[in-house]
Structures are given as structure tokens and as C-alpha cells.
Amino acid sequence: MSIASSHIVCTSLTFSWPDGTEVFDDFQLAVGPGRTGLIGLNGCGKSTLLKLVAGELSPSQGTIKTFGEVGYLPQNLVLDTRLRVDEVLRIDRVRAALHAIEGGDADAEHFTVVGDAWDIEERSLATLDQLGLGHIGLDRTIGELSGGEGVLLKLAALLLARPDVLLLDEPTNNLDLRARRRLHAAVAAWPGVLVVVSHDRDLLEQVDQIADLRDGEVRWYGGNLSAYEEALTVEQEAAERMVRVAEADVRRQKRDLTDTQQKLARRKRYGQKMQDTRRVPKVVASALKRKQQVSSGKETTLHQGRLQEARERLDEAVEALRDDDEIRLELPATLVHPGQGVLRLSGLRTRYGPPLPQEFEVRGPERIALVGRNGAGKTTLLRTVMGELEPVEGEAETLVPARFLPQRLDVLDDGLSLVENVARFAPDATQNRVRARLARFLFRGARADRPAGTLSGGERFRASLAALLLAEPAPRLLLLDEPTNNLDMASVRVLVSALKNFEGALVVASHDLPFLESIGITRWLLLSEEGLRDTTPRELARE
Structure with missing residues (x-):
């Protein structure tokens, strides 16, 4: 992906938590147009990366450049329960000016505030309705809404603002089935740059590309989650074949080295025997011994080098295999008898x-x-x-x-x-x-x-x-x-x-x-x- 077409560019990014836990070291990233699903194991830094791009956190080294306005929906959304819906949507000042004008107040400041947004209430209500929130109105307070409604309301605010880059962190958490479907539709229709962190399979089927964050690096896969899983399966099958080939090569090189060492040992014993029985002159025996030592050293070095190369190829093949640690839940004795x-x-x-x-x-x-x-x-x-x-x-x-x-x-x-x-x-x-x-x-x-x-x-x-x-x-x-x-x-x-x-x-x-x-x-x-x-x-x- 070219830097020129990218809307998010991270260069030599380094970030650690205050306790010294390292998250990124010399991290590079370039995200271009389209919908990107950012995936990876828990703790790999997905949410941290979104916070860095959104400006919620600052890197210790490196730079982050975003082209255009950035909108961010955090994973753990906290909204002031005293706020009204129109305040969360950030249309409260425009509404107040509109209502003042409608009431006969012709102050020029009101017209300046309104600008071209004469239909802001209609557009806001239409956006709320798109997300299934048409019933809540603009004057209710956040304290009257559920957690899921609060998430959708914040998303509505972002849809109204139309940022150039939209960052969503686990947006379907706490949403019911109907709300999830509405959010999926909103993501599928998003025309700009979008990066979404999610474990929601249906949502990840709406993206154009998958960015797999692993071991401090991002690997890119074209297509949605299904395409990613198919590509990953092919990759892993190839990696497993390479491991098997590399393991066989290591075993073969070990055998060749062992055979060479045994052959050289036999030669040495034979030469020593010839010298001990004085079948050859001492001068000739010494020359043969020196020649044998040089030859033995070369053969041993050759086979040791081949074995080392085979081991390095095996290490590279193993690194391509995914052996992700998984939590191991060993539940204690918890039997409940039927009917109890x-x-x-x-x-x-x-x-x-x-x-x-x-x-x-x-x-x-x-x-x-x-x-x-x-x-x-x-x-x-x-x-x-x-x-x-x-x-x-x-x-x-x-x-x-x-x-x-x-x-x-x-x-x-x-x-x-x-x-x-x-x-x-x-x-x-x-x-x-x-x-x-x-x-x-x-x-x-x-x-x-x-x-x-x-x-x-x-x-x-x-x-x-x-x-x-x-x-x-x-x-x-x-x-x-x-x-x-x-x-x-x-x-x-x-x-x-x-x-x-x-x-x-x-x-x-x-x-x-x-x-x-x-x-x-x-x-x-x-x-x-x-x-x-x-x-x-x-x-x-x-x-």
C-alpha cells in the first residue's frame, strides 16, 4: 500500500505502559481507503493502536499522521448521564440558534451558528432512525438510555460528523441482535476510511481487508474474514509441509554428520594401526596423518555447516506456524444432579x-x-x-x-x-x-x-x-x-x-x-x- 494513498501512517512507533510493558517497538503501519478489520489475539495492542491513532495516547517515539478528521468509538464508552441526546450529537448549539430564529430572534450570531445546517434536526432524527433510535428524540438525557443505546447514539454522532477516518473498537459489544444488524448495515455503507476492531464474525464479513496484528507487526489479507481464514488455512498447510521437509532435512544432515564422523574414526584407527605395526615408514605415516586430519576437518566442517543451515531452515519454518497460547480453564468439581x-x-x-x-x-x-x-x-x-x-x-x-x-x-x-x-x-x-x-x-x-x-x-x-x-x-x-x-x-x-x-x-x-x-x-x-x-x-x- 503506497504512503501517498494512505490515511493513517505510523512510522517507527514505540509505546510502553508506565509499568514498562512494551506494546510496540519500531512499529510501521499504513492504512488506505476502504473498510479494514483489525484482528489479533487479546493483548496484542489493537485497542492501544486505535487510541494512539485517535490521540488518546501518545507514543514515546515515532510519528502518527492522519489525513483528515478522525472519529473514534472506544471499546468502553463512558458518557455523562446528564447530557442530552442533542449534546452527544453535538448539534445542541445549532438547535438552540434555530429555535431562537424560529422564535423571532434575528441576532446575526444565530445565523452564523446555523450556517448551512438548517435541516440538522431532520438529518439527526433520520440518522437516529437508521440505527433504531428514532424513538428516543433529541431532548432525552443519557441516563434514560441503555448501554447499547448509548453506543448507537455515539455512532450516530460520528455518522453525522462524517469524519475522514472512522475508528471503531468492538462496537457490537452490548448490542442486541436488531441493533447489531443496524450497525452492520452502517459499516457496510460507510464510504470513507474505516478501521474496526471486533470479534463479531458477521461484522468482519463486511470489511474489504483484514489487518492481522501479530508479534508487533501487521500482515495484510485482501477480502473479508472468510477470505482471510481461507488464505490463512492455505498458509498454515504450506507452513506445516515446510516444517516436515525441514525436519526431514535436519534428520538427514544429522545422519550424514554421524556417518562422516564414524568413517573418519575408522580411518584414524586404521592409520594408527598401520603406524603401530610399522607397515609404513614413520615419515610417510606422519604425512598421511596430517593429510587425514586436514581432510577430516574439512568434511566435519562441511557437514556441521549443512546441519546448521538445515536447523536454521527448520526454525524459519516453525516461525511461520501459528501456535497461539490459549487459556486453559480447569473447572473444579461442580456437579449438579438432575432435578436439584x-x-x-x-x-x-x-x-x-x-x-x-x-x-x-x-x-x-x-x-x-x-x-x-x-x-x-x-x-x-x-x-x-x-x-x-x-x-x-x-x-x-x-x-x-x-x-x-x-x-x-x-x-x-x-x-x-x-x-x-x-x-x-x-x-x-x-x-x-x-x-x-x-x-x-x-x-x-x-x-x-x-x-x-x-x-x-x-x-x-x-x-x-x-x-x-x-x-x-x-x-x-x-x-x-x-x-x-x-x-x-x-x-x-x-x-x-x-x-x-x-x-x-x-x-x-x-x-x-x-x-x-x-x-x-x-x-x-x-x-x-x-x-x-x-x-x-x-x-x-x-x-
């Missing part, structure tokens, strides 16, 4: 949710998917069940040890190290046991001493899960709120594998249908304004 009660709701009414059935019970190793639109009250219900929120009336009773992994991953203290955080949940565990548990989640050695506040979204998920699963007693009921948010695809696969082996009961709130179907959900519950009712994946897909 694990959760009972009696006349429960939550603070923000709809009325629930008078009596509701979860029994045995049921796997329940809790689905519903943004703002339906799923998170409120889970937090009420765990006792974090007081019910308006009725009660929720957990009948077995339960653990809750919240959507915001706020179980960690940002000021403490990972070791210290996990130790809070298991005060009787030894330091070695805590570190061993963290190692299974890829926090080995000094990485376990990092402050929680420096972690990426996926790393924070792993650390939070490690803390909860080390806690005693072992959980027999797991409540998970959007667990695949911020996880790379490899980590999602491992999470699926772990949950398949979990013998307790599961209640999972998620908008990720492929994930839910992969963990063996036995019951689908839809939470809506009408209450809680059974549903099916097919019915959800039609919504």
Missing part, C-alpha cells in the same frame, strides 16, 4: 425490569440463555439474583454456590496487581497456587504482577474469570453477562470448550447467538416488556 434446585425466584420484581412469573425455578444442570433487547433488564435481573441490587418486591434465592461475571468486568481493583486481585477471592490460597492459576490464563511470571488497570478487554476477562474460579467454594451456578465481549476468537473457542465441561448450571445473558448455540443451551428465555417467556433461536432470528 439451584435458583428460585418468588414474586420477584426488579428495579428496572418487567414483572416476572410468580414462581420461577432453575433445576439441575440447566443451561439457560437469557436474551432480549438492550434495556430489557437482563443485567438488572442477574445483579438482583446475586444480591447486588435490592428487589422492589419478592426474593431471589440461590440454592448452591454461585458466581457472577459481570458485563463491565468490575470485579477487579485497577490499583492492585493480578496476583493481589486473585488473592482477595482466595485468601487461604498460597502465592504459588495463585500464580499457577494465573499461568493457566496466560499471566505468567512478571505479567501476573501487572496492575489490573493496564489490561486489555480480553486480558481483563481472563483475569476476572481466574479470580472467580479460584474462589471457594467452587461455583455450581455460573451467571455470565455478555461473556464474549472483548474476547478474541481463539479465547471464545476455549471458553466454549470450558463451559461444555462445566457440570453445574449456567445462566448466560448474551446477544451472541453462535456462542450460545455452541455451549449447549437447553432453554431460551426472552426478557421483554411483557415479562419472561420461553423462545427459540429461530424466533429470535426473525425479530
